[in-house]
Amino acid sequence: MIERIYNSLGVQVKLQVPASVEEFDTNAKRVGATLDYAIDNAVYRGSLADFREEFVNLVEVETGIPRETKTVGEGDKAKEVYSQSEAQYIAHVLATTGRTAESFQSIADEVASKLVFDAAERERKPAAPKRISKMWMEAATKIVEAGGAEKASKVLTSRLGREVGTDVISLAAAIKEDQDIKAKAMVAEYAS
Numbered sequence: 001m002i003e004r005i006y007n008s009l010g011v012q013v014k015l016q017v018p019a020s021v022e023e024f025d026t027n028a029k030r031v032g033a034t035l036d037y038a039i040d041n042a043v044y045r046g047s048l049a050d051f052r053e054e055f056v057n058l059v060e061v062e063t064g065i066p067r068e069t070k071t072v073g074e075g076d077k078a079k080e081v082y083s084q085s086e087a088q089y090i091a092h093v094l095a096t097t098g099r100t101a102e103s104f105q106s107i108a109d110e111v112a113s114k115l116v117f118d119a120a121e122r123e124r125k126p127a128a129p130k131r132i133s134k135m136w137m138e139a140a141t142k143i144v145e146a147g148g149a150e151k152a153s154k155v156l157t158s159r160l161g162r163e164v165g166t167d168v169i170s171l172a173a174a175i176k177e178d179q180d181i182k183a184k185a186m187v188a189e190y191a192s
Helices: 021-028 033-063 086-097 101-113 134-145 149-160 168-191
Strands: 002-008 011-017 069-072 079-082
Touching: 021 033, 033 086, 033 101, 033 168, 134 149, 134 168, 149 168
Parallel strands: none
Antiparallel strands: 002 011, 069 079
């Protein structure tokens, strides 16, 4: 064992911890415990954090029930933050709609299929509120209804350098992202 110092509640905490993978596995009384623990930790802090953020955004788009926000700070330092955790928001949606969590499984599957395991990712800070506006949702709906989903998906996939689905939500988010990129380029063009 070796000593490591951690910070908690403003004080230093000196702990004896395993010095090697083998020592960790021995302490856990099974081979492979270190790898299992590391994977679970990376998934919890990375993949599941990414999942929760995107899942909640898509549930919000599907249900039209906004996630509550509040303003913190004053003046130039004021910013909008979520006043509901992801779990609180989902509980609110289920109570409001009478639906079950399982009724959103297709959204969960869609989000999960796009996640990539990244062991290098550190714990993330909570995301700021972001919305797919009604304008982008209406545009994507019109594209899908007109039979242009495949073409729009290909164009947006090429422009954004990532796979864009053919469903309304994926197209709306990608259209917004594409337009945001164009707006930044326009600002840069005029500012220089």
